[in-house]
Amino acid sequence: MATRHISACVDKIIENGPDALTPGEAVELAALPDDSLIDLFFGAYTIKKHFVKDRQVICSLINAKSGRCSENCAFCAQSGHHKTAIDIYPMKSEEEILARGRMLAAGGAKRYSMVTSGYMLNEQEMDTVCHAAGQIKSQTGMTVCGSLGNLTPVMAKRLAENGISIFHHNLETARSFFDQICTTHAYDEDIETIKMAHAAGMRVCSGGIMGLGESWEQRLELAFTVRDLGVEGIPMNFLIPIEGTKMENRPMLAPMEALKCIALFRFVNADRDIIICGGRMGLKDFQSWIFFAGANGMMVGNYLTTDCRDIAADMDMVHSMPSFSMR
Numbered sequence: 001m002a003t004r005h006i007s008a009c010v011d012k013i014i015e016n017g018p019d020a021l022t023p024g025e026a027v028e029l030a031a032l033p034d035d036s037l038i039d040l041f042f043g044a045y046t047i048k049k050h051f052v053k054d055r056q057v058i059c060s061l062i063n064a065k066s067g068r069c070s071e072n073c074a075f076c077a078q079s080g081h082h083k084t085a086i087d088i089y090p091m092k093s094e095e096e097i098l099a100r101g102r103m104l105a106a107g108g109a110k111r112y113s114m115v116t117s118g119y120m121l122n123e124q125e126m127d128t129v130c131h132a133a134g135q136i137k138s139q140t141g142m143t144v145c146g147s148l149g150n151l152t153p154v155m156a157k158r159l160a161e162n163g164i165s166i167f168h169h170n171l172e173t174a175r176s177f178f179d180q181i182c183t184t185h186a187y188d189e190d191i192e193t194i195k196m197a198h199a200a201g202m203r204v205c206s207g208g209i210m211g212l213g214e215s216w217e218q219r220l221e222l223a224f225t226v227r228d229l230g231v232e233g234i235p236m237n238f239l240i241p242i243e244g245t246k247m248e249n250r251p252m253l254a255p256m257e258a259l260k261c262i263a264l265f266r267f268v269n270a271d272r273d274i275i276i277c278g279g280r281m282g283l284k285d286f287q288s289w290i291f292f293a294g295a296n297g298m299m300v301g302n303y304l305t306t307d308c309r310d311i312a313a314d315m316d317m318v319h320s321m322p323s324f325s326m327r
Contacts, residue, residue, distance in 0.1 A: 018270035044294030057297030060109035113145035156200035205233035238279030266294025
């Protein structure tokens, strides 16, 4: 019965288009027993191969400005509302940003994101980001991305004009669960920033963090929200409980639950880039399974405040996968 339902959903998506799955059908997939997980992964892989083909996205970042964020996101080590052991520093210099970009490009990264803590950049910080973007592009050939907080239309236009091709802005979780995670700004402010980035001509990556205490229905709510917003990429993160945050005592997701999240997001977002980012180390020996569960990209070279696997080991894993072309 479970296998037939999975196969029917796969056939429907392939025959009727990437947005064919309904919320009700997705909830039914999430409710299937654990002994059908391999079938679910195979279904997600089939959908990925049909729509995404061999596109493999390799992302990297620099934590260009760390800590003292005004927002109270319950999971975040950089929130000024929490007492954590992270490094705190203002915006890095343009040369520091370029040096890390050159190193990550040499390691095999194809995209490079400047990431800053805080609600919104000030004018001086915007100058640094805009100047660095052009240099990164010309010196490394990487696609330049920015995860820079909320925007105004003027800021979005300026970033696009100065070489930021992709704007990253996570919704983090479902609207129905957001007030359990953050109360210092409204969900609609994040939605509006995504729309501004699109209006300025940038592609948008927007996803969230699994394992914050949300239900399967809320995970799917997020999956459909980003689908409806037309984002081109979906970063998926898995909570790393950090001492000093409100989430410090939450358990990490089991590897199979994390992989199930990836598969369900692929069923809902058949033709989008699904990129596995923070918390990937929690998959342990199953890290390569992200590609079989429906993902077509990953972050390499460490995250914002936590470490990743050695970039060479990650690239060896990617190169061992069949028929992928990196972007």
